[in-house]
Amino acid sequence: GDSVTQMEGPVTLSEEAFLTINCTYTATGYPSLFWYVQYPGEGLQLLLKATKADDKGSNKGFEATYRKETTSFHLEKGSVQVSDSAVYFCALINQGGKLIFGQGTELSVKP
Amino acid sequence: SAVISQKPSRDICQRGTSLTIQCQVDSQVTMMFWYRQQPGQSLTLIATANQGSEATYESGFVIDKFPISRPNLTFSTLTVSNLSPEDSSIYLCSVEANYGYTFGSGTRLTVV
Numbered sequence: 001g002d003s004v005t006q007m008e009g010p011v012t013l014s015e016e017a018f019l020t021i022n023c024t025y026t027a028t029g030y031p032s033l034f035w036y037v038q039y040p041g042e043g044l045q046l047l048l049k050a051t052k053a054d055d056k057g058s059n060k061g062f063e064a065t066y067r068k069e070t071t072s073f074h075l076e077k078g079s080v081q082v083s084d085s086a087v088y089f090c091a092l093i094n095q096g097g098k099l100i101f102g103q104g105t106e107l108s109v110k111p
Numbered sequence: 112s113a114v115i116s117q118k119p120s121r122d123i124c125q126r127g128t129s130l131t132i133q134c135q136v137d138s139q140v141t142m143m144f145w146y147r148q149q150p151g152q153s154l155t156l157i158a159t160a161n162q163g164s165e166a167t168y169e170s171g172f173v174i175d176k177f178p179i180s181r182p183n184l185t186f187s188t189l190t191v192s193n194l195s196p197e198d199s200s201i202y203l204c205s206v207e208a209n210y211g212y213t214f215g216s217g218t219r220l221t222v223v
Contacts, residue, residue, distance in 0.1 A: 103152070104153050
């Protein structure tokens with residue numbers, strides 16, 4: 001079945017470090033891909049999205065490119081801040097219209 | 112995009128009781144979705160609620176345990192019945208919006 005796999009956390013970085021959170025997927029056809037963020041004690045917020053191959057989603061300094069050939073949608077940020085500490089979820093909408101999440105990756109940024 | 116008001120934000124309940132969670136959307140939507148997020152885990156879809164018909168439940172979730180109401184196009188409730196400590200989770204509602212999904216702020220349930 002359709003699935004999303006993320007790199008395991010927790011990921012701990014120093015402020016201003018480069019961030020990569022890997023995400024790969026298995027799905028039929030061309031799913032839309034998403035990154036959601038969950039700050040401590042809060043609900044999920046959509047961070048960015050991409051709906052077709054080679055699209056790049058971006059928001060708040062975060063970027064992710066839809067790579068059909070490697071079935072990946074890795075999240076990157078050039079310089080993380082303490083305020084970026086959160087759990088990040090990669091997700092897709094499959095052909096049946098269901099939103100399927102990866103297991104989440106916890107990011108902790110230290111000053 | 113749609114704005115969802117979800118309540119309560121948290122509750123502590125005795126085992127054997129029930130908790131009803133409400134979600135109000137600021138616009139009409141065809142489908143509303145209910146998710147569970149167990150501690151340290153990802154989100155799992157419980158059911159899809161359509162107005163005017165019975166909810167569609169995912170494998171492992173049953174109506175007797177998670178009854179859902181959808182009386183109109185802007186409102187839905189999820190009840191978690193006969194609570195046990197294993198039901199301690201965050202429950203979230205969601206609607207589709209702008210090629211993505213918008214989520215409520217979640218209800219953190221603790222069963223004691």
